[in-house]
Amino acid sequence: MPSDHEQSAASGGGDRRMNSFISVDACFPLTLQFMDVSYRVKLDPTLTSSGKGVKRMLNSASGSSAVPEEKVILNGVSGMVSPGEMLVVLGPSGSGKSTLLSILAGRLQGKHSGAVLANGRRLTKPVLRRTGFVTQDDVLYPHLTVRETLVFCAMLRLPRTVAKEEKVAAAEAVMSELGLCKCADTPVGSPFVRGISGGERKRVSIGHEMLLNPSLLVLDEPTSGLDSTAASWLVATLSGLARKGRTVVTSVHQPASRVYQMFDSVLLLSGGSCLYFGKAKDAMDYFGSVGFAPRFHVNPADFMLDLANGVTQIDYQGDAEKSTVKQSLISSYNRLLAPQVKAGLSAAVARDAAQTGKEASFEREKRDHSSISWFSQFSILLQRSLKERRHESFNSLRVFQVMAAAVLSGSMWWHSSIHDVQDRLGLLFFVAIFWGVFASFNAVFTFPQERAIFVKEKSSGMYSLSSYFMARMAGDLPMELILPTVFTLILYWMAGLRAEPAAFLITLAVLLGYVLVAQGLGLVVGAAIMDAKQASTVVTITMLAFLLTGGFYVQNIPSFLAWLKYVSCTFYCYRLLVRIQYRGEEMEYFLGSSHQRSRREAEGEMAGEVSTLVSVGALIAMFVGYRILAYVALRRIKA
Numbered sequence: 001m002p003s004d005h006e007q008s009a010a011s012g013g014g015d016r017r018m019n020s021f022i023s024v025d026a027c028f029p030l031t032l033q034f035m036d037v038s039y040r041v042k043l044d045p046t047l048t049s050s051g052k053g054v055k056r057m058l059n060s061a062s063g064s065s066a067v068p069e070e071k072v073i074l075n076g077v078s079g080m081v082s083p084g085e086m087l088v089v090l091g092p093s094g095s096g097k098s099t100l101l102s103i104l105a106g107r108l109q110g111k112h113s114g115a116v117l118a119n120g121r122r123l124t125k126p127v128l129r130r131t132g133f134v135t136q137d138d139v140l141y142p143h144l145t146v147r148e149t150l151v152f153c154a155m156l157r158l159p160r161t162v163a164k165e166e167k168v169a170a171a172e173a174v175m176s177e178l179g180l181c182k183c184a185d186t187p188v189g190s191p192f193v194r195g196i197s198g199g200e201r202k203r204v205s206i207g208h209e210m211l212l213n214p215s216l217l218v219l220d221e222p223t224s225g226l227d228s229t230a231a232s233w234l235v236a237t238l239s240g241l242a243r244k245g246r247t248v249v250t251s252v253h254q255p256a257s258r259v260y261q262m263f264d265s266v267l268l269l270s271g272g273s274c275l276y277f278g279k280a281k282d283a284m285d286y287f288g289s290v291g292f293a294p295r296f297h298v299n300p301a302d303f304m305l306d307l308a309n310g311v312t313q314i315d316y317q318g319d320a321e322k323s324t325v326k327q328s329l330i331s332s333y334n335r336l337l338a339p340q341v342k343a344g345l346s347a348a349v350a351r352d353a354a355q356t357g358k359e360a361s362f363e364r365e366k367r368d369h370s371s372i373s374w375f376s377q378f379s380i381l382l383q384r385s386l387k388e389r390r391h392e393s394f395n396s397l398r399v400f401q402v403m404a405a406a407v408l409s410g411s412m413w414w415h416s417s418i419h420d421v422q423d424r425l426g427l428l429f430f431v432a433i434f435w436g437v438f439a440s441f442n443a444v445f446t447f448p449q450e451r452a453i454f455v456k457e458k459s460s461g462m463y464s465l466s467s468y469f470m471a472r473m474a475g476d477l478p479m480e481l482i483l484p485t486v487f488t489l490i491l492y493w494m495a496g497l498r499a500e501p502a503a504f505l506i507t508l509a510v511l512l513g514y515v516l517v518a519q520g521l522g523l524v525v526g527a528a529i530m531d532a533k534q535a536s537t538v539v540t541i542t543m544l545a546f547l548l549t550g551g552f553y554v555q556n557i558p559s560f561l562a563w564l565k566y567v568s569c570t571f572y573c574y575r576l577l578v579r580i581q582y583r584g585e586e587m588e589y590f591l592g593s594s595h596q597r598s599r600r601e602a603e604g605e606m607a608g609e610v611s612t613l614v615s616v617g618a619l620i621a622m623f624v625g626y627r628i629l630a631y632v633a634l635r636r637i638k639a
């Protein structure tokens, strides 16, 4: 056990702070009952590799309707876990552990059959709010420190009735409780970002849920990737949480003997069917009683996993033999244990349903638990977003990229003459290309990168979509506005563009508006596709189409493609930039400039197609429209 945890336990400091938090927000006892839980998924026949699937694929190609195959992932699983107890779900890979845990945590409501009850009643919103679910993958912001992660979480998750100082104290208490003080100011990290260790990261994920002061804590493989010492310390921590009155359900891939001893009850799964549910200490006796006693002393968990795989001996066993073992264990369970389990469950459900006190405590909680205001959510999310992206927004490579482009183009067009119309138009179009691609390409990653965190936080009701969306928009503004401003400051004067402060400021305003529109395009494509790679391809092709129809390369676009320019933000931006440079007497240079164009064509190009007002209006409409579309696209994302 890490020393800071020992120290905090010895001094009682962590507990004291934790107690003050708990006194603010007490943990209600919750008995979790689940009866005959089954879960099936329909398989897409075109994706199955079996001969039947291929045949169906061919059928569907030839127009005949394909009946989707069904896969049984859980088959009539029942059990119960009470406050103060820790239930472990064991089973080989693919046996349905994660699916069962998601169902128990209320994440697959309406998609399974059977009943999942809390204190004899169906899972209600207040109960779900008091359910912490730690998923297999740690879904955390890699660049935030441990302290920042937990403090922001406390700010967002704890009700508005809790003062800010108490929220910070709650985060500190959770860190102390979970032995995270020594790495409090280290970034959380990820496989690509250096940070805290895997075990510490797992504890941060648990801390994230602990801040809710959950009555029910569900954890999917919290020890995966940890060494045996770290794993046993983590399970000891969970056991400590259970002893304080919480109900803990966890899956563990392969617990060591000493870890197994810490569990109160076990549920063993094999291919979605239950092989054992009962006290952990009675499991070996049960398997012995149905003819599967180990021949020598073994870790009970290893022995049970072998049985769940149909393996009973060291020598090779064929698939048929394994299947016979599994079938025998399933029928023994259905014959001997299932009736007892169900009888116990029915009695407990009837008893709990008759008591109104427990339910009332959650209902009272519903009234007490008012989420923080929209504006508080927005401002906390904004602060978090700025902190998470501080490394990215002004990273040296990005700043260098922009400065280098400004200096290089400034040198290329050094003090360009207003008379060299083609040169100057080239420069203005280059500016539009550079910022169109740069802004849309950067924005395309925004939502796909955050998908996992967003889905997790949204499904746990931490904040509203609109506050997240607005905070994300506002968080990007500094980078979106400062870099183009610096770029324009360098390039405008180096290239000798119209030397009037008003012209400079209007050019800057047009460029900033255009950057925000291009950013909106990236956001909407990213939010609609939610896959960074595919979305970046789509946005590149879209920008390419916009650039080609932007009005610089081709003046006379074939009529069937002409409409494209009216949806191209580059078209309007370029038009406005040209208009700023060529007006008044300079207009004559523009109109008389081209050898290829007649004066009439040039006039049409300058003024006839769209007026300044229309261009500005179109950019504003796109600015708003793209953001509305991105918001709508995010709304449809489900957990």
Ligand SMILES: Nc1ncnc2c1ncn2[C@@H]1O[C@H](COP(=O)(O)OP(=O)(O)OP(=O)(O)O)[C@@H](O)[C@H]1O
Residues within 6 Å of the ligand: 041, 043, 071, 073, 091, 092, 093, 094, 095, 096, 097, 098, 099, 100
């Ligand atoms: N939507 C789905 N479509 C098809 N199969 C699915 C779907 N969801 C889960 N499965 C399958 O259901 C089975 C159980 O999955 P689950 O993730 O619950 O297993 P697990 O015991 O947690 O495995 P592991 O220990 O490897 O995480 C697996 O074979 C998985 O491939």
